[in-house]
Amino acid sequence: MTPLPGLRGAWWLALPRTAANELEHHAPVVTRHPCGRPWVLGAPGPVTTAGAGAVRAVAIGELLAQEGEFAAALRAAAACGDFDALMGFPGSYTVLVSAPGRMLLYCDAAGLRPLYTARCAHGVVAGDRARLLAALAGAGLDEVWAAGRLCAPDVPSAIRTTRSPYRGVAPVPAGCRAVLGAEEPRARIARYWHPPAPVLPxxxxxxxxxxxxxxxxxxxxxxxxxxxxxxxxxxxxxxxxxxxxxxxxxxxxxxxxxxxxxxxxxxxxxxxxxxxxxxxxxxxxxxxxxxxxxxxxxxxxxxxxxxxxxxxxxxxxxxxxxxxxxxxxxxxxxxGVPLAHLRHLVRAPRRGFLRHLRGHAALHNTTSAALLRHALAPASPSRWARTAAAHLDTAPDALGAAMGWEAHPRLASWATLRARRLVAAALTHAPLNPWADLATHxxxxxxxxxxxxxxxxxxxxxxxxxxxxxxxxxxxxxxxxxxxxxxxxxxxxxxxxxxxxxxxxxxxxxxVLERSTKASYTTDVHQGWARHRSHLLGLLSEPHLAQAGLVNADRLHGALERWGAAGPAPAYVTGLVGLELWARSVLGEAVAC
CATH class of the missing domain: 3.40.50.620 (HUPs)
Structure with a gap:
């Protein structure tokens, strides 16, 4: 088998009941399926385990429950066959459940604890490290994901929730459960968590x-x-x-x-x-x-x-x-709350609505009338995705972008046409599935x-x-x-x-509570770049991302040679440096495949 990569810090791997016992010799067994076969391997850090008949559950991470509460919750869940309540405790953790004929895996509501699945010779396995699953599955770089990482200010959720850095290694989105059946070729994903209605004063x-x-x-x-x-x-x-x-x-x-x-x-x-x-x-x-x-x-x-x-x-x-x-x-x-909340406020005005409208207009250097027009403009998820895909090269209208379903993704000048096509296809072919109303989503x-x-x-x-x-x-x-x-x-x-x-x-x-200023680290970025400019330009002289067809090396070199306060936003440069060096150190020449 492929040797497991060296990992530092907490990590874990979950195996189906049918997995070969040979993996047991490559990593410590944390807990076993009720049948006795190895289930969770690795060094996951804090772990809470419980059993109820033919069902076993493990919580990995910071489960802030009193002693015995998790076990009691598992007994109640096993009795009705619904394990979603195990994610209701304070803290930040992942839950895995081994039940007859299936394994369930829960990702936390925020997505702080990554969770992935992949099919390999041992069946469908799960873990919190995509790199580990990629080694088991023999997976290479997912170029759609890499193209999405070139976007700023954020990676579109159409890519972030469906892709990992490696082909065939699938993320379980935040707030979702994955169910792995004994004979099923891939995990079934469904939402178990739903945001509360925003009704409290x-x-x-x-x-x-x-x-x-x-x-x-x-x-x-x-x-x-x-x-x-x-x-x-x-x-x-x-x-x-x-x-x-x-x-x-x-x-x-x-x-x-x-x-x-x-x-x-x-x-x-x-x-x-x-x-x-x-x-x-x-x-x-x-x-x-x-x-x-x-x-x-x-x-x-x-x-x-x-x-x-x-x-x-x-x-x-x-x-x-x-x-x-x-x-x-x-x-x-x-x-905080995104400016998109004004879309709902204008349709169901509450006391203080005009104060909010005028204040936000002043903050965004526009008029109340202009802000109102944007708040009343059509805003379906499909319309947002089409607009985002069609304008990856252009600076979005600031107010329109601020009132969108998500941050408007934009690619830097050094992204190739191929990278643009990959991101645009992901935006249009993976429909945005809202979690709630526009403001909450x-x-x-x-x-x-x-x-x-x-x-x-x-x-x-x-x-x-x-x-x-x-x-x-x-x-x-x-x-x-x-x-x-x-x-x-x-x-x-x-x-x-x-x-x-x-x-x-x-x-x-x-x-402290009334402070009105907000820290910005843009100056630190530019000062650090100026001090290390020659070294950084040397590091980026032959980018692996260009070999992968995602970055135009000539445009990149020209932009970075001239980069300063008037150039691209710092997020493009810091993101590019991080992605290139990550690709070089983790994937090496495989990036160019």
Missing amino acids: LEEGARRVRAALAEAVAGRARRSRDPVCVALSGGMDSAALAALAAEAVGPGRLRLVTLPSAASGDLPWAHKVAAHLGAPLEVLDDAPDLFAGLPGVLPTTDEPPPAAGAARIARLARAAGSGPHLNGQGGDEVV AALARIRTSAAAAATYRQAMAGIGGPEPAFPFLDRPVVEACLAVRPEARSDPWRAKPLLAAALRPLLPDP
């Missing part, structure tokens, strides 16, 4: 958000005797985690760590939060520039790691210690994009020997608590994150 919603987020933080902080480390940027999201951690275990067990930015303005706010909580703040002044140390500093990950910041992640990993490491990623997307698309980035960040931290970070904002109860609040209560053109501010009012000082 601000005050009630703030109470629920506070309770859910406090449980997410305290459940992790109290399970360890080591100090709790919080990556404190100075923004409201990380400040919230720091305040709730201090409330749970006291400031004496709290470690606040921050990476200074050249021009974000966050550092003074981080000092304010630390002083208010009475906890020490460690400023990592010796953190490297962006783009430093490439490519050697890059860890091996399933998807392209944040290459520009890889050296900074390594520095943070050394400072984080061995205790719980809390990260505020996902807060912007979970607590748009919010979920943002949340899941952030969760995918967080999952890769977690793999990167593990790949360099750091602790596994936790992302409490991406826990299902926190996501549900936020989505249950009326969009106009979560969004205020005159205040930042009114829902989170209301939830944290007793814990953080008003200046």
Whole structure:
């Protein structure tokens, strides 16, 4: 058999009952099917197992349940044959169920814990590492996925939810279950989770958000005797985690760590939060520039790691210690609301509608009338997909894009015609299947994009020997608590994150909760590029992506030679660097096949 690739950090592989026992000799057996055959292999990290007759279940990850609760839930689920309730506990985890004639696998609602299936010589197998399944299946690069990774600001969900980096390795989308039948050639995918209706007013919603987020933080902080480390940027999201951690275990067990930015303005706010909580703040002044140390500093990950910041992640990993490491990623997307909510607000106006309309018009440098016209324009999912596919080369109308079902994908000038055709075909041939109304679907698309980035960040931290970070904002109860609040209560053109501010009012000082500025790291990107420009241009002189027919090398070199503040958005350049170096280190010459 193909040797299993070397993996760092937590990983697991789930086998059908019919799989050959030889895999047992290549990885530790974590648990077995009720019949005794090997089921879950690997080093998955925290695991909770339970059995009920001929059924066995395992939860992998941060299951924040009391002892015995998971086993009781499994007994109730086995009695009725419906196992969806096993995903209802606090925390962030994956559930696998071995039942007579089938295996069920559940991906979390946000998509923070990736889940894949693939067919190989042992049958249909599942795991949390696409690279591992690709090795078992002998799979090569999926070029549609690679073309989608060239898009900015986000990979379209038509690609993200149906493709992995490897052909034949299929992702299980967030909020979905996969059922593997004993004789079935592939997994059957269905949604088990549905977002709540956004009906709660601000005050009630703030109470629920506070309770859910406090449980997410305290459940992790109290399970360890080591100090709790919080990556404190100075923004409201990380400040919230720091305040709730201090409330749970006291400031004496709290470690606040921050990476200074050249021009974000966050550092003074981080000092304010630390002083208010009475906890020490460690400023990592010796953190490297962006783009430093490439490519050697890059860890091996399933998807392209944040290459520009890889050296900074390594520095943070050394400072984080061995205790719980809390990260505020996902807060912007979970607590906030996309501008698309105005489409529903104009059709069912509530008190304060005109205030919202005028405020958002001012924020977007337009008139209320223009904003109203966009809010009333047709917006079917199929129309959005056709428009996106037809305008991959052009800058979208800013207001129209902001009110779409998802972020409007755009390819940089160096993407080839073939790459454009691959992305356009994916957009038009994989119909957008909304999760809810337009505003909720748009919010979920943002949340899941952030969760995918967080999952890769977690793999990167593990790949360099750091602790596994936790992302409490991406826990299902926190996501549900936020989505249950009326969009106009979560969004205020005159205040930042009114829902989170209301939830944290007793814990953080008003200046922190009322901060109106937003950090930007664009200056750091440009400064890092300027300092390492010659080295980076050398690294990209013979791109593997050009050999794969996805990038035009001449256009790429010309654009990067001239790149500066007036060129493409930094996301195109950082994404291109990450994708190229990932392809080179993980796939090597196979990329050109």
